[in-house]
Amino acid sequence: MNPINSIQDEIIEEFAFFGDWMEKYEYIIDLGKSLPLIDEQYKDEDHLIKGCQSQVWLHADEAEGKVSFTADSDAVITKGIIALLVRVLSGQKAEEIAQADLYFIDKIGLKEHLSPTRSNGLVSMVRQMKMYGLAINAKSQ
Numbered sequence: 001m002n003p004i005n006s007i008q009d010e011i012i013e014e015f016a017f018f019g020d021w022m023e024k025y026e027y028i029i030d031l032g033k034s035l036p037l038i039d040e041q042y043k044d045e046d047h048l049i050k051g052c053q054s055q056v057w058l059h060a061d062e063a064e065g066k067v068s069f070t071a072d073s074d075a076v077i078t079k080g081i082i083a084l085l086v087r088v089l090s091g092q093k094a095e096e097i098a099q100a101d102l103y104f105i106d107k108i109g110l111k112e113h114l115s116p117t118r119s120n121g122l123v124s125m126v127r128q129m130k131m132y133g134l135a136i137n138a139k140s141q
Contacts, residue, residue, distance in 0.1 A: 004096055007088045008104035015108040024108070025077065032079030035086065038070040051124030053117040054078040058125070060132035067094050067136055069129065077118065081110070082125055089129050094140065097133030102126060 001009075018024045038047070042059040049056040054075035061068050069090045073079040088104065089097050105111055105126075111119050 002096065004088060004092055004100050008102065008107075011084065011088070011104045012107045021109075021113050024113070028080030028084070029076045030080070031083040031087075032073070032076055032081075035072070035079055035083040036070050036090075038072045042070070043072065049121070049124050049128050051127075052078065052121035054121065056082055056121065056125060058082070058128055058132075060129075060136065062094065062136045062140070065093055065140070066091050067097055067133060069132075078121060081118075081122055084110075085125055085129060089133075094133045094137035098130050098137055100130070100133075 014027070015024060018027060038057050038059050043057045047057045047059050049058055052073075054073050056071065056073045056078055058069060058071045061070075067090070069086045071079075071082040071086055073082055084104075085102075088102065089100065092100075105122070111122060114122060
């Protein structure tokens, strides 16, 4: 099984432990607290994800064929959401990031439990991470 899917399956199992969405939101907020924070120099317009209601900064580094992401947000739920995405995609190959099917989002019911503006932000975060994957992959070809 590919590593991205293994991590997604772990997340699906973790979310299955919670009885309701209030508990899931609390867990998402806790995940945001453990997010590897972005270096202050990347908290600028170039790293700001467009299409998010909250401010979300995302930075990608590539080393030894793997991409690592750091991020931050000014909103606790959004910070938790980007933490989930970083957990799934960080440390993976650029090509795999670009092609990843992030099915865990639907399986845990995340999109349907977000406001429309947060849901749009989630789509923007995923798109930006995949764009980094595409760009890094193209550069290494």
